[in-house]
Each structure stands twice: as structure tokens, then as C-alpha cells.
Amino acid sequence: MSGHIKWSKLRDELMAKPGAKEGVDRARKESLEEIRLYELRHAEAVSQAELAGRLEVTQGAISKFEHSDDVRVSTLRQYLDALGARLELMAVFDDEERRVPLHLGGSSTGSTRTSPDPATRASTSTPRKSRLTGTKAHQRARTNGGSG
Numbered sequence: 001m002s003g004h005i006k007w008s009k010l011r012d013e014l015m016a017k018p019g020a021k022e023g024v025d026r027a028r029k030e031s032l033e034e035i036r037l038y039e040l041r042h043a044e045a046v047s048q049a050e051l052a053g054r055l056e057v058t059q060g061a062i063s064k065f066e067h068s069d070d071v072r073v074s075t076l077r078q079y080l081d082a083l084g085a086r087l088e089l090m091a092v093f094d095d096e097e098r099r100v101p102l103h104l105g106g107s108s109t110g111s112t113r114t115s116p117d118p119a120t121r122a123s124t125s126t127p128r129k130s131r132l133t134g135t136k137a138h139q140r141a142r143t144n145g146g147s148g
Contacts, residue, residue: 054082
């Protein structure tokens with residue numbers, strides 16, 4: 001066992017150094033600047049099956065969506081909402097180092113919130129239709145020969 005150092009001992013020694021905590025926090029923040037959807041779901045400790053249940057789609061539809069290169073904004077909004085997050089869009093002009101929040105939709109309120117809050121959604125009488133492919137109703141219809 002000579003030449004081996006326990007990770008916990010190495011970590012403790014590193015964290016004891018001045019500024020180490022700030023450096024680790026900064027590195028953590030930078031590493032979270034852009035992550036894949038499945039990484040976000042994992043960070044929230046939600047399984048594909050659980051998320052599929054929340055969205056009333058199949059687990060396969062969640063997998064397909066998470067690995068897609070091109071997604072609809074509305075579908076992404078639903079996915080994030082089911083994780084307890086909201087979608088904010090930002091236009092970034094690199095040459096001017098300018099960031100402009102975007103609002104999609106007909107309202108010109110200037111709000112970056114792109115979907116109603118949960119209380120508003122709960123009070124509406126029409127259910128949201130998920131755009132994720134492979135909805136459970138769609139799967140039942142295919143299995144039952146088209147009857148819903």
C-alpha cells in the first residue's frame with residue numbers, strides 16, 4: 001500500500017489551503033454552466049421513468065428527447081417544468097459582450113418567465129399536451145389498433 005494516499009486525506013489537505021473552498025466553488029460553477037439534459041435530471045435525482053410519469057409519456061420518449069440535437073422550446077419548457085425548473089432564454093452578442101433576455105410569445109410584458117406559474121397552470125381547465133413523442137396515449141392507441 002505504499003505510495004497510495006486516501007482520497008479523503010488528499011481532499012482534506014487541499015481544502016485546508018487558503019482560498020481552496022473559493023476555487024472549488026468557482027470550478028463547480030464553471031462546470032455547471034452548460035450541461036446535458038440527462039445530467040440535469042441526474043443532478044435532481046429524478047429517473048427517466050419518474051419524469052416520464054410526470055409528463056405522461058414513455059421512458060423511451062424521455063431518453064430520445066435527452067439525446068436529441070434539435071428540440072422545441074415548448075417541449076424543453078415542459079421537461080424543465082417537470083424537474084421544477086423554468087426556462088430562460090438569453091441572446092448573447094459575443095463581439096459586444098452583451099446579453100439580452102428573450103421573451104417568446106405575444107405578450108410584451110418583458111418578463112423572462114415563459115410559462116405560467118404552477119398556481120396559474122393548476123387553475124386552468126385545459127390540460128397541457130406534451131410534445132414529447134411516444135406519449136402513453138399514443139402508445140395505447142397503436143397497441144389497441146387506434147382506439148384510445
